[in-house]
Amino acid sequence: MLETHAPLLDVRDLTVHMGRGRNRLRIVDDVSLSVERGQTVGLVGESGSGKTTLARAILRLIDAEGSVVLDGTELLRLSGQALTPMRRRLQIVFQDPVGSLNPRMTVGQIIAEPIRFHRLRQGGAVDDRVRELLDWVGLRPQHAARYPHEFSGGQRQRIGICRALAVEPDLLICDEPVSALDVSVQAQILNLLQDLQARLGLSYLFISHNLAVVEHFCDKVIVMYRGRIVETAPADRVFSRPAHPYTRLLLESVPGLDLSRGNTVRIGAPMVHDPGRGTPPVGGCGFAPRCALAQPVCSQGVPSLVPVPGEADHQAACVMVTPSDTVVSNCPVA
Amino acid sequence: MSPVVQPILQVSELSVSFRVEDRWLRAVDNVAFSLYPGRTLALVGESGSGKSVTSMAVMGLLPGAKQCRVAGKALLADASGRSGIQAPVASTSGSDKPLSPFGPHGGGPLPVDLLACGEQALRRIRGRRIAMIFQEPLTSLNPLMTVGRQIAEAIETHTEMRGAAAWERAVSLMERVGIVDAARRASDYPHRLSGGMRQRIMIAMALACDPDVLIADEPTTALDVTVQKQILELLKTLQREQGMSMLLITHDISLVAEVADEVAVMYGGRIVETGDVRTTLAKPIHPYTQALLACVPKMGGGKGRLTVISGTVPPLVENPTGCRFEPRCERGAGDVQCRTQTPVLQGFASAQSAACWKA
Numbered sequence: 105m106l107e108t109h110a111p112l113l114d115v116r117d118l119t120v121h122m123g124r125g126r127n128r129l130r131i132v133d134d135v136s137l138s139v140e141r142g143q144t145v146g147l148v149g150e151s152g153s154g155k156t157t158l159a160r161a162i163l164r165l166i167d168a169e170g171s172v173v174l175d176g177t178e179l180l181r182l183s184g185q186a187l188t189p190m191r192r193r194l195q196i197v198f199q200d201p202v203g204s205l206n207p208r209m210t211v212g213q214i215i216a217e218p219i220r221f222h223r224l225r226q227g228g229a230v231d232d233r234v235r236e237l238l239d240w241v242g243l244r245p246q247h248a249a250r251y252p253h254e255f256s257g258g259q260r261q262r263i264g265i266c267r268a269l270a271v272e273p274d275l276l277i278c279d280e281p282v283s284a285l286d287v288s289v290q291a292q293i294l295n296l297l298q299d300l301q302a303r304l305g306l307s308y309l310f311i312s313h314n315l316a317v318v319e320h321f322c323d324k325v326i327v328m329y330r331g332r333i334v335e336t337a338p339a340d341r342v343f344s345r346p347a348h349p350y351t352r353l354l355l356e357s358v359p360g361l362d363l364s365r366g367n368t369v370r371i372g373a374p375m376v377h378d379p380g381r382g383t384p385p386v387g388g389c390g391f392a393p394r395c396a397l398a399q400p401v402c403s404q405g406v407p408s409l410v411p412v413p414g415e416a417d418h419q420a421a422c423v424m425v426t427p428s429d430t431v432v433s434n435c436p437v438a
Numbered sequence: 439m440s441p442v443v444q445p446i447l448q449v450s451e452l453s454v455s456f457r458v459e460d461r462w463l464r465a466v467d468n469v470a471f472s473l474y475p476g477r478t479l480a481l482v483g484e485s486g487s488g489k490s491v492t493s494m495a496v497m498g499l500l501p502g503a504k505q506c507r508v509a510g511k512a513l514l515a516d517a518s519g520r521s522g523i524q525a526p527v528a529s530t531s532g533s534d535k536p537l538s539p540f541g542p543h544g545g546g547p548l549p550v551d552l553l554a555c556g557e558q559a560l561r562r563i564r565g566r567r568i569a570m571i572f573q574e575p576l577t578s579l580n581p582l583m584t585v586g587r588q589i590a591e592a593i594e595t596h597t598e599m600r601g602a603a604a605w606e607r608a609v610s611l612m613e614r615v616g617i618v619d620a621a622r623r624a625s626d627y628p629h630r631l632s633g634g635m636r637q638r639i640m641i642a643m644a645l646a647c648d649p650d651v652l653i654a655d656e657p658t659t660a661l662d663v664t665v666q667k668q669i670l671e672l673l674k675t676l677q678r679e680q681g682m683s684m685l686l687i688t689h690d691i692s693l694v695a696e697v698a699d700e701v702a703v704m705y706g707g708r709i710v711e712t713g714d715v716r717t718t719l720a721k722p723i724h725p726y727t728q729a730l731l732a733c734v735p736k737m738g739g740g741k742g743r744l745t746v747i748s749g750t751v752p753p754l755v756e757n758p759t760g761c762r763f764e765p766r767c768e769r770g771a772g773d774v775q776c777r778t779q780t781p782v783l784q785g786f787a788s789a790q791s792a793a794c795w796k797a
Contacts (some may be wrong), residue, residue: 316692383525
């Protein structure tokens with residue numbers, strides 16, 4: 105009973121290595137995060153920032169060091185049989201609904217398979233459950249007899265969500281769930297996810313590169329860069345008062361419909377460089393090579409997440425973070 | 439601001455049908471638009487709206503008459519008086535602008551109908567007067583050839599330049615599109631470059647012959663936001679320096695606000711609304727444009743439910759009649775006129791027109 109006060113998912117010091125020997129790389133570097141019950145946490149960052157790898161490590165799809173605690177149970181130490189019941193509670197919705205649905209199974213079979221595997225329903229109750237699940241995601245009972253290729257992209261994503269919900273999970277990891285969809289369909293899926301959360305009390309870890317979607321959808325936002333968390337805060341705060349220069353760069357890059365700004369594409373924005381450019385200093389801030397505010401101090405140690413002065417729940421990993429809502433240039437803070 | 443100049447590219451009554459089994463399904467239906475010199479026109483629409491097919495038809499890239507029927511006109515004007523044409527090309531190349539036996543731009547002084555001229559004539563125009571860049575730069579590049587060699591090949595195909603001169607020009611083009619250390623990078627294979635760099639290579643290749651029109655089909659869709667911004671900035675800069683016109687194909691209506699001068703919104707193979715970007719996005723007339731703008735989450739837009747367009751994009755049919763948006767339309771769903779009579783584009787306020795019976 106005490107556990108209700110602990111977060112549903114608690115990740116501590118998670119590190120993922122890939123490759124061997126000289127090519128061994130840290131893809132996820134010392135990441136800690138938590139997801140409360142009923143909360144939606146957004147994970148943003150460019151490609152290569154380690155978002156998806158982090159998600160896969162939490163799901164135990166790849167090996168990792170550190171600690172992943174789901175509702176009081178340490179997942180990284182479980183194996184085989186003991187892991188199966190925990191897997192039921194942690195599900196994933198993929199970006200590509202075509203590649204993640206078996207083309208030779210009907211939708212009904214796709215959704216029934218995990219129900220039978222985890223023995224959640226028996227006999228005829230399975231079909232009733234499938235119909236109920238289809239109804240939740242806005243599909244009709246007769247859709248159960250069709251194959252994935254007979255559906256549109258948005259409907260396929262509904263099937264993917266339906267399959268994830270079939271095992272009654274507590275936490276749904278959504279990896280770019282709307283990125284492959286048209287905007288009108290994207291809105292339908294986001295609304296559906298919100299409705300399901302209200303109905304089932306689900307928690308979401310929502311991975312997206314679309315900052316506008318994340319701002320709209322998430323309670324808390326985590327910004328990743330080169331495998332590390334560089335900023336974390338409540339969603340409204342991250343976007344209205346970003347503390348880390350990288351978060352600012354991301355925000356500045358979002359194309360906007362705000363016509364008062366006119367065509368905002370300008371020449372020579374100071375901080376913009378190719379992500380691949382420049383090798384980050386060993387043992388320094390990974391963003392320093394792209395950062396307009398970088399100082400010699402930035403290469404003398406990896407900055408750790410520290411509270412942004414004067415703001416609760418807001419942390420940033422930058423030595424230049426100052427109490428004001430702007431980063432003061434040429435003024436390193438010890 | 440109203441352009442008194444002649445359009446560089448004028449498309450009219452463009453229809454494209456594809457053969458599916460024994461039926462001819464209409465993917466593009468009576469589309470017309472004009473692209474003016476030095477301006478950017480965005481064709482925006484969801485998947486299946488016909489925007490990419492439109493651009494492929496203009497480029498003559500659609501399959502042959504057995505699978506595909508194209509009707510209409512796409513007139514490419516003579517552009518010898520183009521402004522900005524004398525803009526200095528990258529200085530390090532050490533050579534003048536590429537010369538071709540067909541004059542500076544290949545075509546003659548009269549407008550050419552791209553849909554009527556044969557493959558031979560089209561070959562002289564493509565790459566030289568109209569260039570195209572695609573969404574996925576990795577699949578558009580040859581993995582077995584260095585990027586410098588690929589750009590040089592494009593130069594050799596379309597100009598008199600050969601060998602070392604073409605290579606030098608390739609390197610200078612790479613510098614022009616913002617690739618650092620271009621001389622060394624030119625010897626790299628595509629897999630060594632990031633997505634943004636590969637798209638820069640594609641742009642360098644497209645610019646090899648200083649085209650009048652650049653068709654950019656979802657040029658930044660596969661890229662991160664930060665890289666997207668750089669690529670858009672690059673395209674805008676190059677466009678201004680070279681006086682080039684750009685046809686931007688995109689599904690992302692927020693990009694339109696950033697880079698385009700005019701916009702044409704496509705739905706179900708037709709242009710449903712067109713006009714100046716600022717007016718159209720600020721005061722959309724067509725219910726589809728209105729709904730499309732409403733369902734995009736905006737920064738600072740707060741939480742709550744998003745507006746949705748119920749239903750899905752209509753399937754392709756043989757002879758589309760009536761308004762294609764009618765079943766999903768808040769104003770016109772079920773209306774007899776909307777269902778049976780095809781609305782045509784009508785002029786509204788300054789430089790804005792929409793095809794809607796209920797507007």
